Amino acid sequence: MKPVNFDYERPRTIDEACELLASNSNARILAGGQSLIPMLSMRLSRPSLLIDIAHIKDLSEIVATDTHIEIGAMVRQAVAKNAKMIQEYIPLLSKALHHVGHPPTRARGTIGGSIAHADPSAEIALVAVTLGAEITYRVGDDDHMFDATEFFIGPMLTVAPPDGCLVKVGFPKTSKICGTGFYEVAPRRSDYALASAAAQINFDSKGAAKTIRVGVGSIGDFPERLDVDHLLNTDLNDESIIATVKTAITEIETVDDLHASAEYRKRVAAHLAVKALQTARDEVREAPAK
Amino acid sequence: MIQVSIEVNGKTVTAEVEPRLTLLDFIRDVAGLKGTHAGCEHGVCGACTVLVEGNAIRSCLVLAVQADEQEVISIEGVGGDLGRSGELSIVQDAFCEAHGLQCGYCTPGMVLVAEALLADTPNPTEGDIREAISGNICRCTGYVQIVEAVMLAADRLANRNYKSKPGQPSDQTLG
Incomplete structure (x- = not known):
């Protein structure tokens, strides 16, 4: 359990980090290291250069724009979990962060690192897909922005440019009235989830649902959104939620592994998605009478 | 090799290390403190947990070069007076x-x-x-x-x- 030897650089600016990335085709960015270092130790990853971005000050900021909360690549999960701005404007992410690893890994792990790593069971990636976050990479002098719903293409596989450095992830702010739900099933606390689901309903000032977003994770090669737009035409009663989720989840490809069958994962994910939607609805209003 | 300087239980330990050396191996083999246990060495078991800047973290998931200029407290340092009093916490x-x-x-x-x-x-x-x-x-x-x-x-x-x-x-x- 010892990594192969590699060189190590500690750039102070994003430009310097990008120059280092361009200089070595086998370089990797090191942020919190909570996914990368185990891969190094198991020698699944054998970079010749690690670029530690922890000393780039700009990357540790959380910034509010008119429409988004932009989380810098080095913002640690524990910091994000306690950030007032995130609790207020991205409550779904706050809920999900309770399920991410455990306190010692959250103290080091970052929001951006989890997204760049693209583990199929990652809660942060699921929230990014569910809310349609904007993921920004710097390549040389240019910023490239990716929509999270098109960013993940396989297990640990994304469309990120190989010579790019993730600089920030922008999550859309919720509307004033909004409900959220996040659930997962894992063999034990802090372990990889077997199935997970996230939901957010934005309401207008009259209490009508404006947008409904639901995503499921851990069941396929990457997190995916369910198409539940049909629910906008209903009063969000339990029957419509269950029927809509049941139909939508048939579109999702699920995978088997040692821990659970594809069928089991799909069934659990559908249940969790229903529960997440109900919680999101009930946070704002009482369940309508049947 | 890179020079790092890490304060372990109040004492600064400076050494030239390979970038691949984990903080766990730094504490055990460079600082010579064997109380931090090496379990799985890939972040599953928690046996190697130490405090870095007051946060509990797993020392097998941090490279020594990442902990440069930071304060570490291992099990030897939790007792009174950074473990020097001989009394348990x-x-x-x-x-x-x-x-x-x-x-x-x-x-x-x-x-x-x-x-x-x-x-x-x-x-x-x-x-x-x-x-x-x-x-x-x-x-x-x-x-x-x-x-x-x-x-x-x-x-x-x-x-x-x-x-x-x-x-x-x-x-x-x-x-």
């Missing part, structure tokens, strides 16, 4: 009294996550404690007594008549 003492250990391999990690929890959350619920130790595996499965030990420590910390943080002198009287 309240948490360590509670683990002895509540029989919160059997083989003892997970114990340094358990004690350090408990120290970090109690520094931030003076009156934890059982749920808080279980959450705090959720990343640490006890293969003797002695979790019930470990939780009892942390609750006992919380109770004693709440009722003591002085204040201190892990490793700090315990002679500061509460006003």
Whole structure:
């Protein structure tokens, strides 16, 4: 359990980090290291250069724009979990962060690192897909922005440019009235989830649902959104939620592994998605009478 | 090789290291402190937990070069006066009294996550404690007594008549 030897650089600016990335085709960015270092130790990853971005000050900021909360690549999960701005404007992410690893890994792990790593069971990636976050990479002098719903293409596989450095992830702010739900099933606390689901309903000032977003994770090669737009035409009663989720989840490809069958994962994910939607609805209003 | 300087239990340890050296191996082999246990070495078991800048973290998932210029407290440093007084910390003492250990391999990690929890959350619920130790595996499965030990420590910390943080002198009287 010892990594192969590699060189190590500690750039102070994003430009310097990008120059280092361009200089070595086998370089990797090191942020919190909570996914990368185990891969190094198991020698699944054998970079010749690690670029530690922890000393780039700009990357540790959380910034509010008119429409988004932009989380810098080095913002640690524990910091994000306690950030007032995130609790207020991205409550779904706050809920999900309770399920991410455990306190010692959250103290080091970052929001951006989890997204760049693209583990199929990652809660942060699921929230990014569910809310349609904007993921920004710097390549040389240019910023490239990716929509999270098109960013993940396989297990640990994304469309990120190989010579790019993730600089920030922008999550859309919720509307004033909004409900959220996040659930997962894992063999034990802090372990990889077997199935997970996230939901957010934005309401207008009259209490009508404006947008409904639901995503499921851990069941396929990457997190995916369910198409539940049909629910906008209903009063969000339990029957419509269950029927809509049941139909939508048939579109999702699920995978088997040692821990659970594809069928089991799909069934659990559908249940969790229903529960997440109900919680999101009930946070704002009482369940309508049947 | 890169020169790093890490303050371990109040003493600065400076050495030339390979970038691949983990903080765990730095503490054990360079600083020579064997109380931090090497378990799985890939972030699953929690046996190697130490405090870095006050946060409980797994030392096998941090490179020594990442901890450069930072403060580390290992199990040897949690007792009074950074472990130099020869006295156990309240948490360590509670683990002895509540029989919160059997083989003892997970114990340094358990004690350090408990120290970090109690520094931030003076009156934890059982749920808080279980959450705090959720990343640490006890293969003797002695979790019930470990939780009892942390609750006992919380109770004693709440009722003591002085204040201190892990490793700090315990002679500061509460006003």
